Amino acid sequence: MLSRRTVLAGSAALLAGGGQAAAGPVRFGIIADPQYAEAPPNLTLGRYYANSLDKLRAAVATLNGEDLGFVITLGDIIDRDVASFERILPIYRTLRHETRFVLGNHDFAVAPEHLGRVPALLGMEARTYDFALGGLRFIVLDGNDVSLFAPPPGDPRRALAEDRLAAAKAADQPNAQRWNGSLGDSQVAWLEQRLAAARTAGERVVVFNHYPVAPENPHNLWDAARITTLLGRQPHVIAYFNGHNHAGNYAERDGIHYVNLHGMVDTPDSSAFAVVEIAGDRMEIRGHGREPSRSLTLKAA
Secondary structure, three states, X not given: OOOHHHHHOOHXXXXXXXXXXXXXXXXXXXXXOOOEOOOOXXXXXXXOHHHHHHHHHHHHHHHHOOOOOEEEEOOOOEOOOOHHHHHHHHHHOOOOOOEEEXXXXXXXXXXXXXXXXXXXXXXXXXXXXXXXXXXXXXXXXXXXXXXXXXXXXXXXXXXXXXXXXXXXXXXXXXXXXXXXXXXXXXXXHHHHHHHHHHHHOOOEXXXXXXXXXXXXXXXXXXXXXXXXXXXXXXXXXXXXXXXXXXOOEEEEEOOEEEEEOOOXXXXXXXXXXXXXXXXXXXXXXXXXXXXXXXXXXXXXX
């Protein structure tokens, strides 16, 4: 597994900087859905699981040539089987940047006895967390919180997930899919608290999650409307990045840029990842491979 030192290296420096960190742009690398498994490709879905090792090596080589504050992967590091982590995580160790992870649904496609180990395998001290860099507060959510696959068998969140999915189906929501998830009430309360703290500190906020919430899509969180309503009331939230929908997507709502990155696992050899730079009233996304580049104007807080 990644050592805690590797994953959290530099965290103290980031947090010490808080919202008043040094001037200059904030730059970070971002990857979505490597979804590695030592398995033949699924030609129906267009997923080439084993090829992700070489794609990730090439992405790391490119990102190591950049001046970045951190590199974050937006979930689905693996497709299945806890042993897959042992093959892909050594590639992440070759990053010279701080390495951070978001939990995805496929990261929990492991035997029940391993479900509770997944965050630790990724060096994560908590399934949700936040950190500050250069006047920005980055908030990492766990969209698997209330789902049919991440909580251990018998956990009451599984029963709640069944209820939420049934309600979504009754409302004929396109995201009423068993492979989606939602946030528990305690996580939403935590998110509200971190948003309030960031506003008090004068920090702009970027949110990371595995699941999209906008625009409407079959891959969205079951409680997407609750999250977009909450974020839309926050004048200091500027962006929300996610994976999960491998085709990629984009929306702007309430001045917030909702950016869905393309999945790295798709296609035999073309990759997908990006470098993001935030400075002043601009967010520049420089895409690599299938990931498009975007030049976006940020709202004033």
